[in-house]
Amino acid sequence: MTDLARSEARAFLERPAGLPRPCRVVAAIPENYRTRTIVLDTALEARPGQFCMLWLPGLDEKPFSVQSAAPAAFTIAAVGPFSRAVHRLAAGDRIWLRGPFGRPFRRTGRDHLLVGGGYGVAPMLFLAREARARGERVRAVVGAREARDLLLADALREAGAELWLTTEDGSAGLPGRVTDAIAPMLAEDPPDSLYACGPHPMLAALARLAAARGLPAQLSWEAYMRCGIGICGSCEQEGMLLCTDGPVLDQPASV
Amino acid sequence: MSQAAVDLSVEIAGLRLPNPLVLASGILGTHASLMVRCARAGAGAITAKSAGPVPRGGHVNPSCVDFGGGLLNAIGLANPGAEAEVALLAETRAQLAELGVPLIASIFADTVDNFARVAEHISRAAPDLIEVNISCPNVGSEFGEPFAGQPESAAAVTAAVKAATGIPVIVKLAPNVPSIARIARAVVEAGADALCAINTMPGMLIDAESGLPVLQNRSGGLSGPALKPIALNAVYQIARVVQVPIIGTGGVSTGQDAIEMLSAGASAVGIGSAVYADGPDAFGRIAREMREWLVAHGLTLAQVRGRAHRQAKWPEAATPAPVPHAPAAETAPPATPRAGAAS
Numbered sequence A: 001m002t003d004l005a006r007s008e009a010r011a012f013l014e015r016p017a018g019l020p021r022p023c024r025v026v027a028a029i030p031e032n033y034r035t036r037t038i039v040l041d042t043a044l045e046a047r048p049g050q051f052c053m054l055w056l057p058g059l060d061e062k063p064f065s066v067q068s069a070a071p072a073a074f075t076i077a078a079v080g081p082f083s084r085a086v087h088r089l090a091a092g093d094r095i096w097l098r099g100p101f102g103r104p105f106r107r108t109g110r111d112h113l114l115v116g117g118g119y120g121v122a123p124m125l126f127l128a129r130e131a132r133a134r135g136e137r138v139r140a141v142v143g144a145r146e147a148r149d150l151l152l153a154d155a156l157r158e159a160g161a162e163l164w165l166t167t168e169d170g171s172a173g174l175p176g177r178v179t180d181a182i183a184p185m186l187a188e189d190p191p192d193s194l195y196a197c198g199p200h201p202m203l204a205a206l207a208r209l210a211a212a213r214g215l216p217a218q219l220s221w222e223a224y225m226r227c228g229i230g231i232c233g234s235c236e237q238e239g240m241l242l243c244t245d246g247p248v249l250d251q252p253a254s255v
Numbered sequence B: 001m002s003q004a005a006v007d008l009s010v011e012i013a014g015l016r017l018p019n020p021l022v023l024a025s026g027i028l029g030t031h032a033s034l035m036v037r038c039a040r041a042g043a044g045a046i047t048a049k050s051a052g053p054v055p056r057g058g059h060v061n062p063s064c065v066d067f068g069g070g071l072l073n074a075i076g077l078a079n080p081g082a083e084a085e086v087a088l089l090a091e092t093r094a095q096l097a098e099l100g101v102p103l104i105a106s107i108f109a110d111t112v113d114n115f116a117r118v119a120e121h122i123s124r125a126a127p128d129l130i131e132v133n134i135s136c137p138n139v140g141s142e143f144g145e146p147f148a149g150q151p152e153s154a155a156a157v158t159a160a161v162k163a164a165t166g167i168p169v170i171v172k173l174a175p176n177v178p179s180i181a182r183i184a185r186a187v188v189e190a191g192a193d194a195l196c197a198i199n200t201m202p203g204m205l206i207d208a209e210s211g212l213p214v215l216q217n218r219s220g221g222l223s224g225p226a227l228k229p230i231a232l233n234a235v236y237q238i239a240r241v242v243q244v245p246i247i248g249t250g251g252v253s254t255g256q257d258a259i260e261m262l263s264a265g266a267s268a269v270g271i272g273s274a275v276y277a278d279g280p281d282a283f284g285r286i287a288r289e290m291r292e293w294l295v296a297h298g299l300t301l302a303q304v305r306g307r308a309h310r311q312a313k314w315p316e317a318a319t320p321a322p323v324p325h326a327p328a329a330e331t332a333p334p335a336t337p338r339a340g341a342a343s
């Protein structure tokens, strides 16, 4: 990490993490067959790439990427006990949150290539909106296994991103993986910087692609988090703490 | 004296530490990479996360929160078990040795025999010191009280560990006991080479809205700034009755906090929750602040140690000046305190 990145990260960390604060769900919007966006009655001072710890008292507390800061929104796939419980919340129900935590994406240049896989699209939508609000170019690639797994494509288009979809089974968009869609872009019309969030194999492939092209890349990784505040060590990845040094890491740090 | 010339090195159980700041157990002690990072950032010694006889997953979240005055945690002694810990310690020790920073292993167990077994096991990794975390519940006692609670159980663990290893042993004491000095004396008589005081203090936070405790485990251990006065008192009381070195731990987040801990009688200073405030860089900052303080006050580390135990001496007035209208108790002290006035 550069000194500048470190001091930026520090500025975020200096905000007190505090205790979980209660919020109410104002809307629970289905996104696909197993993913919902919950919108809360609160606003966050958050940047794209940061995450919050969401708590259901007596059940569990888990990290989720901020999809929108004002109002606060999170896009959540139902894959296990906690995420399924969040899916059962309706407008008016309560959920607690602490944060935001972690090091955000930092836009470099004015021509951005965003890549999202699975619910990794959520922070990419936040980043796309931020960049488009400043009149910057955004190309977004959303990858999924099949058409029904695609997420937030319409929202990205509405945000003003040039959009490419890929599915592994070819049921929507380009057949194949996100890297198949990106390789020609990098050759013909390279962006200033690459940003991505999604499954680790996807991130590793993107890291190799970016490194081969000498393209700056910021990748958002995931690990099991306990404290979320840089003290317990459970989110270690190659000497970095994904909750405070990350989740967004500069690409060479993690290849 | 220039700050660079200030010698911060200290000795614990025959071991030289480049400075007195010790990474406390349970903070970033889960991976070699993180422990090495703390050493590079300026820690004088590194304590690994406590390891027990078998792997443990730890408690469900929330397991660590910042309540403003410090942290409350119930990580639940998550650890890979003694077997895997040997490899972690060996790898870490090899990397720390290059930096001249000693490694302290930390162990816990549910019975006296298991303490001995874990100590013997992890000695294979040849850590420089072994810290014995006796704050965990004793399954043999009727109420599952911690070993740290009674002089007899604390001493029994110490003696068993001493018999199981040739590596010097630090016993880590708990603050929630009627007389920590009594426990300290018992474990030193049982062979402890050094003490670490203190572990976290039991605490609870309740979310008024849900009416439930914030930690999923309900209770947790309090650390950070709110713990400092309790830790200072514990170290002070212990230093009065034992001669072995003490790693004073609890709420130290600045160089001045560290100076206070040494003044209470500690030989070294544990740093835990302060890592939350500014990451591993906390070590470099606190060491720098200690040097600045020592230079500004013209004192050495040795002169600071135990300073709080001395009697204050004030110059006596040659002729007591009569003060007609103010009662004596309300008059100002005869002189502004000077650096070193109380030494």
Ligand SMILES: Cc1cc2nc3c(=O)[nH]c(=O)nc-3n(C[C@H](O)[C@H](O)[C@H](O)COP(=O)(O)OP(=O)(O)OC[C@H]3O[C@@H](n4cnc5c(N)ncnc54)[C@H](O)[C@@H]3O)c2cc1C
Binding pocket: A051, A062, A063, A064, A065, A066, A074, A075, A076, A077, A078, A079, A080, A081, A082, A083, A084, A118, A119, A122, A221, A222, A223, A224, A225, A247
């Ligand atoms: C920084 C960070 C940001 C995150 N952001 C989001 C987010 O924006 N949206 C979101 O939904 N989750 C996000 N997660 C993941 C989230 O924290 C939980 O891990 C997830 O909700 C599963 O928790 P659970 O208790 O429901 O299921 P668990 O019991 O933990 O998992 C059930 C099973 O599902 C598997 N599994 C976990 N995730 C997936 C997945 N995506 N697809 C398929 N299988 C999976 C697990 O390996 C496990 O086998 C994020 C995690 C981190 C570290």
Ligand SMILES: Cc1cc2nc3c(=O)[nH]c(=O)nc-3n(C[C@H](O)[C@H](O)[C@H](O)COP(=O)(O)O)c2cc1C
Binding pocket: A231, A232, B024, B025, B026, B027, B049, B050, B064, B071, B073, B075, B077, B106, B133, B172, B198, B199, B200, B222, B223, B224, B225, B227, B249, B250, B251, B252, B270, B271, B272, B273, B274
């Ligand atoms: C998250 C966390 C985990 C801890 N885990 C352990 C542990 O495994 N073993 C142990 O002996 N002490 C453990 N402790 C206690 C610390 O080592 C230390 O004694 C205590 O936090 C007081 O110091 P501090 O105020 O500088 O944090 C833990 C503390 C925290 C905050």
Ligand code: FES
Binding pocket: A224, A225, A226, A227, A228, A229, A230, A231, A232, A233, A234, A235, A236, A241, A242, A243, A244
């Ligand atoms: S989750 Fe505890 S250090 Fe990152």
